Amino acid sequence: MVLTRSASRAKCIFIWLPNEILDLIASELSTADLAVVCRTSRLLRNIAMPLLYRCVKLSTRSGLMLFARSLLRSFEASLPNLVREFDVAHFTDKKATVYPGLVVHTNHTLCRMIHLESLTLLERSIDYTHLLEHGQFPELVVFQYLVPSHALPALTSFLNCHKNITDLGLISPCSLKFSTPLSLPKLQSFMGSFAFLSALDLTDVSLTDLTLLLYPPDIAAAHAVLANLHEMKMLSTVEVMGMDANERAILHVIAAHLPHVQELVFHHCTTTSSPISSEESLNIAASLETLGQLRSINFGTVGENVIEDRVMVAQWSAACKGLTSVILDERQWDLKENDWVVSWNL
Structure with missing residues (x-):
């Protein structure tokens, strides 16, 4: 529906443009420009105001x-x-x-x-x-x-x-x-x-994305809560945010209860984290064996040795055949022609 336009301003192009066109033009303007447009005429104000106030971030x-x-x-x-x-x-x-x-x-x-x-x-x-x-x-x-x-x-x-x-x-x-x-x-x-997640009635819920905040990680609570998500086939992405490197222990719990996960991301909330040892790498590989649908895993920054990283990536991919992407020490390793290569460095 076209807004009423004054005949005395017939020479103005905005008088003749359909509102749909004006909406498209206004949608390309910045917040500052929309604020200016609101002060030009009643017609443009009515078009710009819904866009200006639709999304408010303070x-x-x-x-x-x-x-x-x-x-x-x-x-x-x-x-x-x-x-x-x-x-x-x-x-x-x-x-x-x-x-x-x-x-x-x-x-x-x-x-x-x-x-x-x-x-x-x-x-x-x-x-x-x-x-x-x-x-x-x-x-x-x-x-x-x-x-x-x-x-x-x-x-x-x-x-x-x-x-x-x-x-x-x-x-x-x-x-x-x-x-x-x-x-x-x-x-x-x-x-x-985990405490908040345990309060949810999961009877009819179909989670697709889950981000766990650890305060600090309670492995017993993790087992109790994630066991309730075992049948959620749609749950494809799990992110873990912890205060230290202990959140790696959560991987074993995830592997035990969420075998259908396709993407795992571990965020470190501290500026430094301890490197993954050889023994830990073997334990991680053992957990990955049960994650048959896993395609991507992100461990963030845990060390600075590219040679050791390559060994760990090869170890994990041997355990999880579907793995095609690993982010480790701010490098992304991708499987290309049966070989793991670094695609980019952050």
């Missing part, structure tokens, strides 16, 4: 404050309905003071964004308890949250009321545990600790 206290204020103005009452993705990352202005008023404004502003599809809340200085208790987002499918211990009751209720969530990330500075089961039947991707 990383400073001042930016969050200005955004919250703009959406609380009476003449901007419709703006919250335009937001589809909202992301508050860790504030870059660490020394900035977060006043109680900003917390209140932020929570009330978020509660008005009833069409949210993606919500990421990773700034720990903002308490989102009010949002968790009162926010209702029927279209929400992605939710990422830095979880404080006091918010667990409200978070449980919030998650169980948003059953359309397909992508869930729960991050905490320490291992926390829900006292009430979580029911998210459409969940496909999960990031969190």
Whole structure:
């Protein structure tokens, strides 16, 4: 449907272009350009505003404050309905003071964004308890949250009321545990600790991607939790993020319970990690023998010896016949014509 255009401005090309063309042009503009376009005419403002506010990413206290204020103005009452993705990352202005008023404004502003599809809340200085208790987002499918211990009751209720969530990330500075089961039947991707994963009702869930956060790795808990995922044939990618090299022990648990995994990634949260010893390499190879569908494994940075790396890669590929890609010490080894070659160095 074409918006009403003034006949007195008939010489302007924008008057005659269909809205679909204007939408395509506007979609190629930067955020700064869209802000300028919004001030040119009512027609272009109506086209640019949904694009300008569709995805909001904030990383400073001042930016969050200005955004919250703009959406609380009476003449901007419709703006919250335009937001589809909202992301508050860790504030870059660490020394900035977060006043109680900003917390209140932020929570009330978020509660008005009833069409949210993606919500990421990773700034720990903002308490989102009010949002968790009162926010209702029927279209929400992605939710990422830095979880404080006091918010667990409200978070449980919030998650169980948003059953359309397909992508869930729960991050905490320490291992926390829900006292009430979580029911998210459409969940496909999960990031969190074993404690959070154990709270999920996995009866009808079909996970495809799993990211495990270790605080530190509890092997007994890993066995208990991953055993429940044994029948999930769609689970193809598993990432492990640990505070030290101990997360390699999780590989043996994964091999025991998730034989259908096709991609394994191990992230090290410290700047250094101990190299893989010859004995560890043999243990890894033994675990890989049970992962018949594994195609790629990424160990990140664990040493600096290319010759030893080649030996380990050959050892692992002999144990896992389907393996075609190995990332080790920031080098990617690819199997080409029955020979392992380094494709690139980071």
